[in-house]
Amino acid sequence: MPTARTKEWSATQKRLLLNKLAELYPEPESELNFKNEFELVVCVLLSAQCTDKKVNQVTPELFSQYPDFTKLSRASLSSLEKIIRPINYYKTKSRHLKHLAQRVLTEYDGNLPLTHEQLITLPGVGRKTANVVLSELGVAPALAVDTHVTRLSHRLGLSQGKTPLQIEHDLCRQFAPKRWRELHHYLILHGRRVCKAGRPLCSTCSLVRICPSSRP
Numbered sequence: 001m002p003t004a005r006t007k008e009w010s011a012t013q014k015r016l017l018l019n020k021l022a023e024l025y026p027e028p029e030s031e032l033n034f035k036n037e038f039e040l041v042v043c044v045l046l047s048a049q050c051t052d053k054k055v056n057q058v059t060p061e062l063f064s065q066y067p068d069f070t071k072l073s074r075a076s077l078s079s080l081e082k083i084i085r086p087i088n089y090y091k092t093k094s095r096h097l098k099h100l101a102q103r104v105l106t107e108y109d110g111n112l113p114l115t116h117e118q119l120i121t122l123p124g125v126g127r128k129t130a131n132v133v134l135s136e137l138g139v140a141p142a143l144a145v146d147t148h149v150t151r152l153s154h155r156l157g158l159s160q161g162k163t164p165l166q167i168e169h170d171l172c173r174q175f176a177p178k179r180w181r182e183l184h185h186y187l188i189l190h191g192r193r194v195c196k197a198g199r200p201l202c203s204t205c206s207l208v209r210i211c212p213s214s215r216p
Helices: 011-024 039-047 053-067 069-073 077-083 091-107 128-134 147-158 164-174 177-193
Strands: none
Touching: 011 164, 039 053, 039 069, 039 091, 039 128, 053 077, 069 077, 077 091, 077 177, 128 164, 128 177, 147 177, 164 177
């Protein structure tokens, strides 16, 4: 499937795009299972280069044994590795989880910091993770870019950025901040269900008439 060239979508076209995605996904939200700030940051950290489904399989046991930053900070690496072994890069992520919890306790009195600048200083927390946390908690408008967002942004011609940061800037420039969270989820959900990496289901896609990549 060809990748569309970057184009400037008109206000009408962007509204049509969002409306069609809203029809498909009327309540767009994360498919990670979490109940609070602690669980959210842990889930998002684990989800890097791993499916949400796989993360959701290991977190019930993880949160049962380590339900907060205090207990997680005291966990042995061997115990964490055993629990999250099915996750990609489980050894590295185990270290990140333990050290993140320790940092939150010693530097932020056990409360997850809620500014982008502070979040990205925590072990295992990059720009995407920070954006997801801020967006999901409603702290600040943010748009996280993952592989699905990258692929659909390219195919829809919304961005030809070669890095997540370039794509993030392109999307944020074209859409109002109040739409960033839902756009993030729309693109992820559509990427998982329809606009797949290997074989996109263009013949059944509701966006086929407005997607430049679907044209000959």
